[in-house]
Amino acid sequence: MTPGLAVTVTGSIGTITLDRPARRNAISQAMWAALPAELRALETDAGVRLIVLRGAGGHFAAGADISEFETTWATRDSAATYAALMAGAMDALTACAKPVIAAIAGNCIGGGVALTLCCDLCFADETADFAVTPAKLGIAYSFADTRRLVARVGAPAARDLLFSARRIGAAEALRIGLVDRVCPAGTLDAEIAAYASLLGATSPASGRVAKDFVARALAGQVAEDAATRAAYLDILENPDFAEGRNAFMAKRPPRFS
Numbered sequence: 001m002t003p004g005l006a007v008t009v010t011g012s013i014g015t016i017t018l019d020r021p022a023r024r025n026a027i028s029q030a031m032w033a034a035l036p037a038e039l040r041a042l043e044t045d046a047g048v049r050l051i052v053l054r055g056a057g058g059h060f061a062a063g064a065d066i067s068e069f070e071t072t073w074a075t076r077d078s079a080a081t082y083a084a085l086m087a088g089a090m091d092a093l094t095a096c097a098k099p100v101i102a103a104i105a106g107n108c109i110g111g112g113v114a115l116t117l118c119c120d121l122c123f124a125d126e127t128a129d130f131a132v133t134p135a136k137l138g139i140a141y142s143f144a145d146t147r148r149l150v151a152r153v154g155a156p157a158a159r160d161l162l163f164s165a166r167r168i169g170a171a172e173a174l175r176i177g178l179v180d181r182v183c184p185a186g187t188l189d190a191e192i193a194a195y196a197s198l199l200g201a202t203s204p205a206s207g208r209v210a211k212d213f214v215a216r217a218l219a220g221q222v223a224e225d226a227a228t229r230a231a232y233l234d235i236l237e238n239p240d241f242a243e244g245r246n247a248f249m250a251k252r253p254p255r256f257s
Helices: 029-043 066-072 076-095 111-117 143-153 155-164 170-176 188-199 204-218 226-237 239-250
Strands: 005-010 013-018 050-055 100-104 107-109 121-125 129-131 181-183
Touching: 005 029, 013 029, 013 188, 029 050, 029 076, 050 111, 050 188, 066 076, 076 111, 076 143, 100 111, 100 188, 107 111, 111 143, 121 170, 121 188, 143 155, 170 181, 181 188, 204 226, 204 239, 226 239
Parallel strands: 013 050, 050 100, 100 121, 107 129, 121 181
Antiparallel strands: 005 013
């Protein structure tokens, strides 16, 4: 197990916890490097329907670990290597075939926000606060991170957050679309468990196609192609379709595999 990451499976929920509470879960180089493999393990676990990314100790993440920057960003080459590790973690989250929820409490700063932008949904509680802080360090968000931020909140809000590096609370984050829902403090686990129960009544195959189609739409695809037509028709041959149809006709809950 990588220091700083804790992985658990409870029922249908697989959880990856950023686990450095003494440093408000600042993300180390080792954590960036290990995240893709931990995601793949949960993605291939047939019992896991939902993956949750969260932080330990009342905070999500203080961002990338600045204490490592003197080494990781010492030269252009070392910076490129470090940036590739970060991008690999982000890409793994984005590409994960299963739904991924960011569960956000407390501080969610810089690289922490970038991680949440790669998740399908972001649930926060009222304690959450956010800041996109590269301008405070004299660095830049990567293009991929910036593109995801613009896709999530729109260009005007993205400019504001990037230019000012100001902190915003959970209510403003909800208003601009940085998070999808906000719940009272202390209820985040219950909110996610309730959402997981909804997923338990739906088809995993349908979810995979939906996630792929949304990603294609966000990437700019505007018309059907051979791949999307095939995916639409392939699902009719999946056992989930027969089960869903039979359950509907029998007026009973479906039992998807």
